[in-house]
Amino acid sequence: MVDPLLRLNDFQLSVLKEIGNIGAGHAATSLSVLMQREIDMNVPRVHVVSLQEIDEIMGGAEQVVVGVFLRMEGDISGSMFLVLKLESAEMLLKVLTGFEGNGFTEFEQSALMEIGNILAGSYLSAFSDFTKANIHASVPAISIDMAGALLNAVLMHVGMYSDTALVIDTEFWQGNELVDSHFFFLPDPGSVAAIFKALGVDFA
């Protein structure tokens, strides 16, 4: 059986990109409110990528990053994963909490978890409005470690059913400064058909 993800056409990919655009737009607005700063985002990128090559879209699998991970469950299931470079996490904490130490205590970690929670929550609510799907998110989990190792754990749900991941990836900006981060939306392979069905797009 050929992986259906590998047969996505340009129109279907552009639909996914638009979903990512709406979700990330809401997420950026929520983050702006939280940070009381202007936050923008770029147009999301949609990747259909094999598990063997997936670390390349993030760049530097060995780099230490902050990862916040949530599962979404309901009519459509998948994973949401916020990856922040350490400097970006420090920058966000500085604005939010006046952080200027080194190393993240439990307090900083829970603040970062809350950022992930807010981003994911607003992304999801836009997504569920759009698809009319009933979806809820798990509590977030945080880990600070090698990017590849975190991705390993996040991709477990994809790996159970597929050798290919559908990744909708957004970057955020604060003013002219890139908040060096990725926000990944990874629908479970079994949910891709449900997404297209909810949107009235043909998908074999």
Add this chain to the structure above:
Amino acid sequence: MNIVKVGMADLNVARDPDILRTVGLGSCVGVAIVDISSKVAGLAHIMLPTAGKPDVENPAKYADTAIPMLVKQMQQKGAVVSRMVAKIAGGAQMFSTLNQNDLLRVGPRNVEAVKMSLQLLGIPIRGEDTGGNAGRTIDFSAADGSLTIRTVAQGVTTL
């Protein structure tokens, strides 16, 4: 000397003096096998414990299909099973706060499945660094069978 990369759910075989590398093992397990007499080494980056069916699209993903496949590829390069020894690393739990789902215990289950598969093939384990909650990057030398493990907090160790 070349560095041969092994991606997630992937495996590869190399000869002396090459080095096999997999970057960022989380809950996945790296299985390194060497036949030191023929200086043929193999490394698999295993993602899940069992395939549950005989024909899977990517055998390199599962412990019970990847290890026999790796051994076969090593044999094709002249390695002999009775001389093979293994070292394993990985199987961490990266997100400790999530526990509602058995899937998140996949690290320890991967380690168990890997040990079972090695035992079935009669390949002894000569070194192990598994569990915990830290990501690992490993280099496996086909020249001497040494396995170098890097973590963020603990630095470098060699098995």
